[in-house]
Amino acid sequence: MKIFYDVDTQNDFMNRDGALYVPDAENIIGNVTTLTNYARKNGIDVFGSLDAHTKDDPEFKIFPPHCVVGTKGQEKIIPATHGEIYFEKQHYDVFTNPLVEVNFREDGVTEAVVYGVATDFCVKAAVLGMQKRNIQTYVVEDAIRGVFPDKTKAALEEMANAGAKFVTTKQILEDKL
Numbered sequence: 001m002k003i004f005y006d007v008d009t010q011n012d013f014m015n016r017d018g019a020l021y022v023p024d025a026e027n028i029i030g031n032v033t034t035l036t037n038y039a040r041k042n043g044i045d046v047f048g049s050l051d052a053h054t055k056d057d058p059e060f061k062i063f064p065p066h067c068v069v070g071t072k073g074q075e076k077i078i079p080a081t082h083g084e085i086y087f088e089k090q091h092y093d094v095f096t097n098p099l100v101e102v103n104f105r106e107d108g109v110t111e112a113v114v115y116g117v118a119t120d121f122c123v124k125a126a127v128l129g130m131q132k133r134n135i136q137t138y139v140v141e142d143a144i145r146g147v148f149p150d151k152t153k154a155a156l157e158e159m160a161n162a163g164a165k166f167v168t169t170k171q172i173l174e175d176k177l
Contacts, residue, residue, distance in 0.1 A: 001108045004039035005130075005137075006032070006048030006086075007094075007116030007123045007144075012066040012073035013051075014117065019073050020066035022117040022145050029077060031143040031169045035115055036078050038173060045083070045107070049122065050074065052088035059090065093125035104135065113138045113172060114164075119146030124155040131162040138167045138177055 009032050012018040014025045039046050051067035052074065053059060067074040080086055087097045094100050103109075112130050114137050116123055123144050127137045139159060146152025160166070167177065 001045070002111040002113070003045045003047050003107075003109050004035060005112045005114045005116075005126065006036060006046060006076075006078075007114065007126050008049055008051055008067075008118070009077050009116045010051060010067055010073065011075050011077060012071075014077050018066070019064055022147055025117050025145045028115075028117075028143050028145055031140065032115055033078055034169055035113065035140060035143055035172060039113075040081065045085075046080075047084070047103075047109075047112075048076075048086045048116070049094040049126065050076070050086045050088050051090075051122075053090060057090060092121040093129065094122070095125070095129040100129075101133065104130075104133065109135055111136045111138070111177075113140060113167075113177075115140040115143035117145050119144045120148055120151035120155040121146075124159060127159045127164050128162050131159075131164060137164045138172075139164050140169055140172060141166050142168050 012020050013022045052069050053067050087094055087100050089097050112135050114127055130137050
C-alpha cells in the first residue's frame, strides 16, 4: 500500500512567527497543501507526525518551547480530515512512538511519499526509519525544508544512500514515480 506521509507541518515550524520556525518553510505550504489534497482526492491514505510536547518537556533545554499540546503552534497548517492518522512524538524520530511500526505493518505500507519539515531532523529520521523497514520512500524535494544548510545537504545524501528516491510535486501529480 502507498501512503502520503506529512512530517510535522505544524504552525510552530511552518510560520515565520512560529516558536521554532524552519527557514523558508512558508514557501512549501502550497506544495504541501497540493500533495495532501491530491492524496485525499485520489483515495490515498495520509499519515504523518505531530510534535507534541508538555510545557516542561526536557527537550526545551535544547530547543525553545514549541508544539506544546493544545496550543495554536502545535496545530497542523492543514487540518486533518476523517481517516488520516497522525502520530504524536516527543522526539524528532517518529519511530520512537511504537504505534507507528505497528500501524505500518498492519496496513501493509510498502511505499511512502514524504514531505514536510525539517529535512535535517524529522524528515531524515522518518525516511531512514521507513527505508530500514523496507518501505520505499519518495522524498518530495520541493515540499521539504531543513534548518541548517550543511546538515540538510548531509541528510539528503544519507537518505539517498539508504535508497530513498527524490521526486517533485509535479512528478507526483503526473503520477510519474
